[in-house]
Amino acid sequence: MKKIFVLLFAISLGNFAFAQETTAPVMHQVSVEELKTFSVLYTQKAAEYRALCYQAFNSAKWTLEKDLKHKKRKEKWAIITDLDETIIDNSYFNAQLIKEGVDFTEAKWKQWTNLSAATAVPGGVEFLQWAASKGIEIFYISNRDTSEVTTTVINLNKLQLPNADAAHCLFRSNKSNKEDRRHKVAENHKIVMLMGDNLNDHAEVFEKKPVDERFAETDKAKEQWGHRYIVLPNAFYGEWENALYNYQRNLSIEQRKKILMDLLKGF
Ligand SMILES: [Mg+2]
Numbered sequence: 001m002k003k004i005f006v007l008l009f010a011i012s013l014g015n016f017a018f019a020q021e022t023t024a025p026v027m028h029q030v031s032v033e034e035l036k037t038f039s040v041l042y043t044q045k046a047a048e049y050r051a052l053c054y055q056a057f058n059s060a061k062w063t064l065e066k067d068l069k070h071k072k073r074k075e076k077w078a079i080i081t082d083l084d085e086t087i088i089d090n091s092y093f094n095a096q097l098i099k100e101g102v103d104f105t106e107a108k109w110k111q112w113t114n115l116s117a118a119t120a121v122p123g124g125v126e127f128l129q130w131a132a133s134k135g136i137e138i139f140y141i142s143n144r145d146t147s148e149v150t151t152t153v154i155n156l157n158k159l160q161l162p163n164a165d166a167a168h169c170l171f172r173s174n175k176s177n178k179e180d181r182r183h184k185v186a187e188n189h190k191i192v193m194l195m196g197d198n199l200n201d202h203a204e205v206f207e208k209k210p211v212d213e214r215f216a217e218t219d220k221a222k223e224q225w226g227h228r229y230i231v232l233p234n235a236f237y238g239e240w241e242n243a244l245y246n247y248q249r250n251l252s253i254e255q256r257k258k259i260l261m262d263l264l265k266g267f
Contacts, residue, residue, distance in 0.1 A: 032253055033097040033104065035260075039236035040098065043091040050122045052233045057123035059226040060193060061130060067192060068134060078189035079131055080182060082196035083142040085234040087128070088118035088155065094236055113148050116155035121232060125159055132162035137189060139163070141181045141201070143172040179204045197234035211243045 043049050071077065084090050093112040097104060128138050138161070144152055149169050156164035170181040178200065185191060199206035202224075205217045218225075225231060245251055245259055 031097070031101050031103050032256060033094060034101070035253075035256065036094060036236045037098055040091050040094045042235055043085075043089065043233075044095065049233060053122040053124070056195075056226075056230050056232050057127040060127055060195065060230045063227050064131060064134070064136070064193065076189045077136045077192045078139055078185055079128070079136055079193045079195065080139050080141050080185055080191055080201075081128070081194070082198065082201040083140050083144065083152070083156075084118075085121070085197040085238075086195055086201065086232045087121055087124040087140070087161065088159070089121050090118050091236065092117075092119075110148070113144065113155075114151050116151045116158065118155055120159050125161055128162055129160070136192065137163060137168070139168050139170060139185045139189075141170045141178050141185075143176050143178070146171045146173050176200075177204065177207055193228060193230060195230040195232070197232040198238045198240075199231070200239050202229045202231075206239065208247060209243065210246065211240075214240070214243055 081087055090112065093109065096112070097108070102108070132138060140156070140163075142152070149166050149171055152169060152171075153164055153166060156169075170184065182191065182194075194202045196202055199214065199218065203217075203221070206214055209217065221229065244263060245256065251259070
């Protein structure tokens with residue numbers, strides 16, 4: 001059969017096109033993950049991404065160094081941190097989906113987390129080790145499933161993270177909202193910092209809000225960023241992405257592309 005070239009296109013943080021040789025006389029089905037190619041590459045290949053991570057953890061350390069001077073001896077301080085794309089890097093998972101031309105499934109995700117092979121977000125391990133050396137306890141509040149605690153603890157120990165045990169891993173059992181788990185930590189600790197790549201990691205006010213309300217809540221808390229709230233960059237998934245689609249699930253690739261193009265502001 002005569003070979004034809006089919007143009008695949010994808011949009012993410014910009015537009016790009018590339019050609020794929022195929023023997024099949026059908027259009028290639030672009031996967032949802034393929035829309036994220038540039039975002040995943042930004043995490044894996046942009047020095048700017050690394051610099052942003054160091055910037056976040058440097059801010060965290062400077063803040064705590066100042067605050068520690070006022071710590072009362074009896075107080076038990078805690079840092080609450082998210083895991084995925086805050087302390088550990090799962091970009092390999094999304095890169096693999098893109099390479100295989102498939103979309104996210106829970107089974108595929110488990111295949112990745114079972115490897116306990118996520119690497120550290122730059123600067124995160126050093127910062128948390130430093131905080132632990134100052135007597136601050138670290139709690140990992142993650143929306144990984146509770147069935148993933150064992151493989152995750154193995155991963156965290158490989159990276160030499162402090163408090164890397166099941167007692168400090170508060171994972172999702174019935175709901176993704178983290179507020180109850182934050183309250184649980186607050187029962188016995190003073191929470192001095194919250195770290196995440198998703199604003200839901202910091203406060204409940206961001207949950208399930210449309211884009212403009214997320215902006216408004218972010219502005220209201222502007223004094224907190226870089227102090228009590230530390231944010232890590234994640235351009236390839238998160239609540240910000242769900243908000244773009246107004247939290248609609250199971251949209252087709254064509255529906256997604258239309259929504260994204262409609263949202264883009266030109267001049
Ligand atoms: Mg995360």
